Every structure is written in structure tokens, then in C-alpha cells.
Amino acid sequence: MSKMDKTLLENAKSIIKERLCKSGYSHNVRADIDIAALDLGNLLQRTVEFGESNSVLVVGAKGSGKSTLINRVLEDIHNDSKNAKNLLIVKLNGYLQTDDRIALAEITRQLKLENTIGDKVFGSFAETLAFLLEALRSGDMSKSQPIIIILEEFDLFAQHKNQTLLYNLFDIAQAGTTPLAVIGITCRLDVMELLEKRVKSRFSHRQIYICNPSTLENYVQQFTDVLLLDKAFGKTAKHKAFVKKWNSHVENLTKNSSVLEILHKQFNYCKEASPLHQILFLPVCSLSQEHQEITPADIAESSQLIFNDSKANILHGVSVLELCLIIAMSHLTNIYEGEPFNFQMVYNEFLKFSQKKSHILQNYTKPVVLKAFEHLIELELLKTKDHFMTHSGKLQKEYRPMILLVDHSQLREAVAKYPGCPTDVKQWAESSIV
Amino acid sequence: MSHDSSAIPARGKQIEQLISIFGDPVDVTMPALFVYGHSSCGKTIVLNHVLEKLKVPHVVVNCTECYTNSVLFSAILQGLSGDNDLGSWKCDNLNDLGRNLRKVYESQSWNETVYIVFDKAERLRDREVNLLPALINLQELTSLNFCVILVSELPWEKFYNGVGIRQPFIVFFPDYTKSELGEILCHCRPDGVDREFYQHYISIVLAVFSLACRDLRELKHLSELNFSTYCAPVKAGKFDEGDKHKLWKHVEPHLKEALQQLYLRKVSSEEWMKLHDITESGDATVLKPVKNSDTIELPFYSKFLLIAAYIASYNPASTDKRFFVKNAGRMKKTARSMKKDERKNSHLRGPHAFPLDRMMAIFYSIVDSRVPPTANIFSQISTLVTLHLLAKIGHEDEIDCPRYKCTVSLDFISAVAKTMNFDIVRYLFDFV
Numbered sequence: 001m002s003k004m005d006k007t008l009l010e011n012a013k014s015i016i017k018e019r020l021c022k023s024g025y026s027h028n029v030r031a032d033i034d035i036a037a038l039d040l041g042n043l044l045q046r047t048v049e050f051g052e053s054n055s056v057l058v059v060g061a062k063g064s065g066k067s068t069l070i071n072r073v074l075e076d077i078h079n080d081s082k083n084a085k086n087l088l089i090v091k092l093n094g095y096l097q098t099d100d101r102i103a104l105a106e107i108t109r110q111l112k113l114e115n116t117i118g119d120k121v122f123g124s125f126a127e128t129l130a131f132l133l134e135a136l137r138s139g140d141m142s143k144s145q146p147i148i149i150i151l152e153e154f155d156l157f158a159q160h161k162n163q164t165l166l167y168n169l170f171d172i173a174q175a176g177t178t179p180l181a182v183i184g185i186t187c188r189l190d191v192m193e194l195l196e197k198r199v200k201s202r203f204s205h206r207q208i209y210i211c212n213p214s215t216l217e218n219y220v221q222q223f224t225d226v227l228l229l230d231k232a233f234g235k236t237a238k239h240k241a242f243v244k245k246w247n248s249h250v251e252n253l254t255k256n257s258s259v260l261e262i263l264h265k266q267f268n269y270c271k272e273a274s275p276l277h278q279i280l281f282l283p284v285c286s287l288s289q290e291h292q293e294i295t296p297a298d299i300a301e302s303s304q305l306i307f308n309d310s311k312a313n314i315l316h317g318v319s320v321l322e323l324c325l326i327i328a329m330s331h332l333t334n335i336y337e338g339e340p341f342n343f344q345m346v347y348n349e350f351l352k353f354s355q356k357k358s359h360i361l362q363n364y365t366k367p368v369v370l371k372a373f374e375h376l377i378e379l380e381l382l383k384t385k386d387h388f389m390t391h392s393g394k395l396q397k398e399y400r401p402m403i404l405l406v407d408h409s410q411l412r413e414a415v416a417k418y419p420g421c422p423t424d425v426k427q428w429a430e431s432s433i434v
Numbered sequence: 435m436s437h438d439s440s441a442i443p444a445r446g447k448q449i450e451q452l453i454s455i456f457g458d459p460v461d462v463t464m465p466a467l468f469v470y471g472h473s474s475c476g477k478t479i480v481l482n483h484v485l486e487k488l489k490v491p492h493v494v495v496n497c498t499e500c501y502t503n504s505v506l507f508s509a510i511l512q513g514l515s516g517d518n519d520l521g522s523w524k525c526d527n528l529n530d531l532g533r534n535l536r537k538v539y540e541s542q543s544w545n546e547t548v549y550i551v552f553d554k555a556e557r558l559r560d561r562e563v564n565l566l567p568a569l570i571n572l573q574e575l576t577s578l579n580f581c582v583i584l585v586s587e588l589p590w591e592k593f594y595n596g597v598g599i600r601q602p603f604i605v606f607f608p609d610y611t612k613s614e615l616g617e618i619l620c621h622c623r624p625d626g627v628d629r630e631f632y633q634h635y636i637s638i639v640l641a642v643f644s645l646a647c648r649d650l651r652e653l654k655h656l657s658e659l660n661f662s663t664y665c666a667p668v669k670a671g672k673f674d675e676g677d678k679h680k681l682w683k684h685v686e687p688h689l690k691e692a693l694q695q696l697y698l699r700k701v702s703s704e705e706w707m708k709l710h711d712i713t714e715s716g717d718a719t720v721l722k723p724v725k726n727s728d729t730i731e732l733p734f735y736s737k738f739l740l741i742a743a744y745i746a747s748y749n750p751a752s753t754d755k756r757f758f759v760k761n762a763g764r765m766k767k768t769a770r771s772m773k774k775d776e777r778k779n780s781h782l783r784g785p786h787a788f789p790l791d792r793m794m795a796i797f798y799s800i801v802d803s804r805v806p807p808t809a810n811i812f813s814q815i816s817t818l819v820t821l822h823l824l825a826k827i828g829h830e831d832e833i834d835c836p837r838y839k840c841t842v843s844l845d846f847i848s849a850v851a852k853t854m855n856f857d858i859v860r861y862l863f864d865f866v
């Protein structure tokens with residue numbers, strides 16, 4: 001299906017889905033990003049227009065809009081700057097260029113200098129980098145092309161051996177002989193402490209901080225913005241009518257008290273944009289000819305899915321035998337005040353219970369019970385006590401000290417919700433005496 | 435979009451949800467999904483069904499099988515490119531993966547979402563810390579329309595390591611209820627079998643197994659392997675298909691045996707079928723005892739050595755005098771004063787390590803007859819260690835005073851002791 005054949009609703013759906021899913025882009029940014037964009041834009045303009053060198057760090061929590069900021073600034077420069085066609089942009093990412101050798105090869109590639117460098121051999125990293133930058137000086141003019149190097153996940157580059165890449169980039173930027181801007185992006189607020197002294201001293205110490213929205217109004221606004229359609233949607237009368245209808249339904253949705261309550265709860269829990277987008281994702285995906293608008297019920301249902309307690313989900317699916325073992329472990333943890341227990345003790349508790357209280361569970365032999373116990377370990381509902389890990393190879397699995405990762409209230413809830421939980425098991429969970 | 439989900443009972447909602455999430459192939463979708471739910475709750479079958487149905491480009495890799503990054507990355511690239519030439523997709527770092535993915539994407543001139551499914555994704559946690567966050571960000575890293583799907587039995591919290599990792603969109607597959615299990619098992623019945631007849635059989639299977647195991651894969655396997663036994667009397671004309679109660683009585687002990695043998699993998703499926711070969715007459719099959727693989731034959735002195743080791747492992751050293759020195763006073767005076775704290779019970783706590791000389795002292799006192807030269811005894815001790823019946827504890831450099839632990843169970847040692855007419859329980863502190 002091409003974009004042309006889509007109905008208006010499908011078009012709207014595609015546009016909003018893209019906003020929700022594509023990180024690093026936002027059609028409508030918060031005011032604080034606009035201000036930061038102005039700052040950063042000016043700085044980069046000076047590199048592009050006047051050949052100044054510079055270095056800057058953009059710091060902010062994940063999902064706060066750092067990449068969005070960079071992408072916006074680069075777009076602006078592209079549109080506004082007279083010298084933009086000369087500009088070279090190198091984008092690196094700490095996840096991809098996991099060491100300096102890979103990073104240098106990638107820089108070469110992005111500067112399209114693979115052929116120039118051929119199979120020349122250089123004595124040091126610095127020499128290679130100097131050669132690359134020299135190669136960019138055009139022959140006739142003594143002026144070289146401006147370069148912007150962006151280092152996403154900047155903190156990961158600080159883990160590279162000797163921080164060679166960072167040292168050399170900051171060194172060149174500080175020397176000012178090449179028009180080079182180095183932008184580091186990181187979510188580590190303590191990023192400066194990661195830098196070696198010689199690297200730190202070459203950095204300009206210019207930092208831009210980005211924050212997640214700090215007020216509920218901003219947060220709700222972000223929710224509305226992502227759904228609202230604008231003029232770009234289409235010029236025909238049909239398009240305009242659709243936009244009007246759609247936007248008024250969005251306004252109504254964000255005035256609905258149950259939706260606001262959900263947003264409030266989510267805001268208190270986490271101020272990032274991405275959970276907000278996730279709440280909207282399913283309702284937007286399920287728009288169709290039969291269901292043309294997002295309803296408060298859609299939002300309620302999807303936020304419930306997102307707030308779903310995953311441990312409760314897992315506990316719901318264990319077998320009765322496994323549930324009994326968890327109860328036994330919870331009792332043991334209680335009796336021994338959090339000291340670790342082992343399978344043998346759990347089995348012992350289980351036997352006391354099944355022999356005295358529960359006839360349905362009497363038939364399980366020790367190996368069957370052990371298999372259930374091992375399944376709980378696989379589900380990571382219990383774990384080996386850390387400092388025993390080293391010896392545990394030597395210890396038979398029955399005696400390995402373990403601790404339970406399900407607390408008492410989680411267990412009570414699980415027992416209450418367990419489908420068809422036998423009464424005697426329920427009672428056992430409530431009492432501590434067998 | 436219409437779809438046929440009748441092939442996969444009880445997962446209609448999940449199928450619908452995934453189809454809705456995937457949406458129009460050319461749309462941008464969530465960069466990463468996290469699909470979790472208990473083993474056998476249909477994650478693989480549903481994902482494969484939907485991906486095939488929508489005919490979207492995708493590849494499924496298993497993170498247990500792809501045990502190194504380079505194996506994992508080439509599996510992804512080969513799967514997507516359809517090019518099985520091993521050499522052409524060799525890459526061992528994420529930068530090359532990203533570049534190669536772009537190459538494949540462009541060479542196939544795709545413009546739709548491409549799905550990469552990581553089954554057993556919990557294994558990715560054992561790799562470098564940055565692999566998982568990088569894969570989750572693949573869409574942004576490559577600027578291409580990739581959707582990464584992580585599949586696991588563990589919830590997302592178990593993946594979260596605190597730093598900068600973006601939470602994928604989470605899709606939960608709930609466990610099957612008992613009636614859903616029944617429905618699915620009936621759905622998978624052998625060709626030509628009457629539904630109601632099979633349903634009754636399945637209700638017995640669930641009654642025997644479901645308290646211990648709700649895993650569909652296990653239940654399916656167990657019910658398939660035992661169905662012929664269930665049918666045998668009907669085939670032989672002994673009972674009618676409707677004799678539900680008789681059929682129950684007939685098959686129940688058989689299924690209980692299956693729980694002990696088959697479910698615990700003590701015998702393989704083939705052995706099980708052979709063992710319970712259906713007699714022509716359709717008589718309830720006689721359960722031949724399976725040879726217990728837990729016992730092994732040991733030389734005479736080795737047995738006593740093992741018994742001594744067991745006692746040394748489970749009794750406090752302070753009680754040796756009482757048990758092994760002749761005329762060391764009566765038991766009665768200690769019985770109360772040594773009233774056990776359950777926490778100190780060695781049979782709950784596990785065996786303690788002991789020095790060799792303590793074990794030898796116990797050994798000499800329980801072996802009444804003459805003992806062979808020590809060299810021979812020591813070689814038998816090392817054999818016991820090789821057989822993993824004894825474990826040597828401590829570092830290699832502490833060879834001058836080695837410590838040991840006995841690693842066999844009470845049942846095992848009781849069986850060994852019995853062959854020597856040695857009543858071991860009388861010598862165990864936990865049982866006096």
C-alpha cells in the first residue's frame with residue numbers, strides 16, 4: 001500500500017506512529033530545547049562560518065531530548081548556513097565504535113578518505129588523525145573544510161584505552177588550527193569525572209544540560225502535542241476537515257479526568273517521554289475504520305498493560321507444587337530472619353505440610369520436587385547467595401544456600417490471584433505454623 | 435487485516451495485538467519489543483505465525499545457540515540476506531554489524547520494517563554490558579526501519595541494569611489456564627481420534643500432571659507418548675470407549691510412573707515406549723522396574739570409606755567419641771542435652787568438610803576386619819573423588835592437609851550400608 005492510497009485516518013496514524021517511535025526527532029519541541037538549540041546553534045555556526053574550533057558536552061537523562069536537540073540544530077545549520085555545503089559531519093556512537101581503532105576507521109569512512117589513506121602506515125593515532133585532517137584542506141585555498149564530530153554515548157568513549165581518541169580530538173579543537181567542533185552527548189551527569197586529567201584540560205568545559213519536563217502541565221502538553229495534527233497534514237478541504245475533527249477529539253481526550261489522572265500517575269512515576277509514548281502506542285495502533293478515535297478507555301487499558309506487575313504475571317503461571325515451594329521458602333526466610341536456606345530445608349518444610357495437611361500433594365517424590373525447585377531458579381525467583389557462588393560448584397545442589405526474591409506481600413497477592421488455588425495451600429500461605 | 439488464528443487456540447488476543455503493533459509494513463514501528471511469558475506459552479509459534487502471515491522481512495536468532503557475538507551477528511546477516519556463504523558476513527563488532535545491516539537493507543531495496551527476533555534473550559545479559567542497549571537502539575543507530583524483538587521467560591526487570599538502557603515496548607503472554615491447556619492438547623490430538631474420547635484422556639493427564647507441571651510442551655509430549663497405553667484395552671475389545679472410569683483406573687498408575695521416569699528424563703522417550711510395549715491382549719501393562727541408575731558397584735573397602743566419609747560429613751566432630759569409642763557412656767544422657775536446633779541439622783544444612791585423618795579414624799573403627807596397606811586405601815579414596823562421590827575441598831596448594839566432603843544422598847548411603855549389613859542410621863547424630 002503506498003502512502004497515496006491510504007485513507008486520511010491511516011495517514012494520521014502513520015504520522016503519529018512515527019512521532020511515537022522514532023527517537024531523536026520531535027516535530028514540536030519544548031521551550032527549553034529551543035533555548036539550548038539557539039546556544040548550540042550559535043556555537044556551531046562559528047565553526048561553520050568562521051572556522052572557529054570548539055568542544056561542548058550535552059548532558060541529560062535518557063529520553064530527555066539530547067538527540068532531538070542535535071538533529072534540530074544540524075537541520076537548522078543545513079538550512080540557514082551559507083557555508084553548509086562545505087560542512088562535514090561525522091557521527092560516532094559509543095555503542096558502535098567500541099574501541100579507538102574502529103572509531104578511527106569509521107571517521108575515515110565518513111570523511112570518504114579510505115582511498116586517500118590507502119595502505120599508508122602511521123606511527124601513532126595522532127599522526128593518522130592529523131593526516132586525515134590535512135587531507136581535507138583543499139589544495140588551492142589554505143582554508144580547510146569545517147568538521148562537526150558528534151560523539152553519542154560519549155561516556156563509552158571515555159572507557160577506551162588511554163582515551164586516545166578524546167585526547168586527540170580535544171587537542172585539535174583546543175589548538176584551533178582546524179575548524180573542528182566536537183560535541184559529546186551523554187546521560188552521565190558525572191561525565192567530567194570520567195575524563196583523564198590531560199583530556200579534561202583540553203576540553204572547553206562548555207556544557208549544556210537538558211532536563212525532562214518538570215511540570216505536569218508541560219507533560220500533558222507533550223502528550224497533546226504528539227497527537228495534534230498540523231497544516232502539514234494536507235491542504236485540501238477534506239484534509240482540513242479531518243484535522244479539525246481529529247484535533248478537537250484530541251483536545252477532549254486530554255481534558256478527560258480519567259486520562260489526566262493516568263497522566264498524573266505516570267508523571268509522578270517517571271517524567272521521560274518514552275513511557276508516555278508507550279501508553280499512546282497501542283491506542284494509536286488500533287485505530288481503524290471501526291474505531292476512529294482514541295477513547296479514554298483505550299488509554300486506561302493500555303496504561304494498565306504498561307503498569308502491569310511482571311512478577312505477579314510470572315507467579316501466576318507457576319504450578320501448585322512450585323507455589324508451595326515458594327510458600328515454604330517464604331516461611332523459612334521468615335523463621336531464620338532472612339538467612340539463606342537450601343533445597344533440603346525447603347523440601348523438609350514441604351514434606352511437613354504435604355504429609356500433615358495436604359493429601360493432593362503427597363505423591364511427589366524428591367526428584368520431582370527438585371525439578372520444580374530448579375524451575376524456580378531458572379525463573380530467577382530465587383538466587384544463590386552471592387558469596388557462596390565461588391564454592392557452589394563444590395556443593396551439591398540440594399545444599400546450595402539460596403535466597404528468595406519474592407517478598408511476603410507479593411506472595412500473598414499471588415496466592416490470592418492464583419487460579420484454583422487449593423484451600424489448604426492458601427491456609428498454609430497465611431499461617432506460619434505447619 | 436483478516437487472519438486465521440484457529441491454528442493456535444487461546445492466543446487470539448496476542449496474535450491480534452502483534453498484528454496491530456506491526457501495522458502497515460512501511461510505517462515506523464517501535465524500535466524494540468520485549469515479549470515475555472512462561473516457557474511454552476506460545477511465544478515462538480505466535481511470533482513465527484504473525485511474521486510469516488504478514489510476509490515481512492525477518493530473521494529469528496537463538497541467543498543460546500549463537501554463543502559469541504560473531505556467530506550471532508553472522509546469523510542475523512545470513513538470515514536477512516538469504517546468503518549462506520559464511521565468509522561474506524563475517525563480523526565481530528557492532529560497527530560492522532551496523533554497516534552490514536545497511537548493506538543488506540539497501541541491496542534488498544526494502545522500505546518496510548525489518549524484524550530481528552532474539553529468542554532466549556536473557557543470554558544476552560551474559561555478554562558485554564553494552565550489547566543489549568545497543569541492540570535495543572538499533573533503529574536509531576542504523577537510521578533504518580528495524581524492529582528488534584527480544585523473547586524471554588524472564589520479565590524485563592531482570593534485564594534492566596540501571597544505566598541508559600531504554601525500555602522496549604513490553605508484550606506479555608499469559609500462562610494458559612487449565613481449560614486452555616485442555617483445549618490446545620485436544621486440538622493437537624492424533625489424526626482420526628474422536629475428540630470426546632481424547633478429551634477424557636487429556637483430563638486424566640492434566641489431573642495427574644498439572645499440579646507439578648503446567649508446561650504445555652511437557653504435557654503434550656507426555657500425553658502423546660502414553661496415549662497408546664490408554665487406547666490398548668479399547669483396541670483389544672476389553673473396554674468400550676465409553677468406559678471412562680475403567681479407562682481411568684487403567685491408565686492412572688501408568689501416568690504416575692511416567693511422572694517419575696519420563697518427566698524427570700530418567701529414561702528417553704524411545705526407552706519408555708519399548709518398556710511399555712503394548713501387549714496384543716491389551717492387558718494393563720506390567721510395569722517392569724527400571725534399573726536404578728543411582729547405585730553403582732563399589733569395592734568392599736571403598737564402601738566403608740564412603741560410609742565413614744558420610745558420617746564425618748554429617749556428624750559434628752565432637753560426637754565421634756560417643757559413637758566410636760567403646761564404652762563411652764550411654765546415649766541417654768546426651769539425648770536431651772544435645773537436642774537439636776533444626777538450623778544445625780546437617781541433613782538440612784548439607785555436609786561439612788572434614789580432614790582426612792578424622793575420616794580414617796571413623797573408617798578404622800567401623801571396619802572390623804584387617805585393613806589392607808594404606809597405599810591401597812588412598813588410591814580408593816582418589817577413585818571416590820573421581821567418581822564424584824567425595825569432593826576435595828580447598829585450594830590445590832593445601833595438599834598437605836586435604837579436606838573432603840561426602841556428596842552422596844542419605845538414600846544412596848543407606849543402600850550402600852545395607853549391602854554391608856551396617857545400620858548407618860544408628861551412627862548419625864541427626865537421627866539419634
Ligand SMILES: Nc1ncnc2c1ncn2[C@@H]1O[C@H](COP(=O)(O)OP(=O)(O)O)[C@@H](O)[C@H]1O
Nearest residue numbers: 023024026029030062063064065066067068273
Ligand atoms: N523537548 C521535547 N519535546 C518533545 N518531545 C521530546 C522532547 N525531547 C524528547 N522528546 C521525545 O522523546 C524521545 C526521545 O528523545 P531523544 O532525543 O531520543 O532523547 P535522548 O537522545 O536524550 O535519549 C523522542 O522520540 C522525542 O520525540
Ligand SMILES: Nc1ncnc2c1ncn2[C@@H]1O[C@H](COP(=O)(O)OP(=O)(O)O)[C@@H](O)[C@H]1O
Nearest residue numbers: 442443445473474475476477478479618650651
Ligand atoms: N496456543 C497453542 N496452540 C497450539 N500449539 C501450541 C500453542 N501454544 C504452544 N503450542 C505448542 O507448544 C510448544 C511450545 O510453544 P512455543 O511457541 O515454542 O512456546 P515458547 O516459545 O513460549 O516457549 C510448541 O510445540 C507449540 O507448537
Ligand SMILES: [Mg+2]
Nearest residue numbers: 024066067068
Ligand atoms: Mg539519544
Ligand SMILES: [Mg+2]
Nearest residue numbers: 477478479553
Ligand atoms: Mg520459544
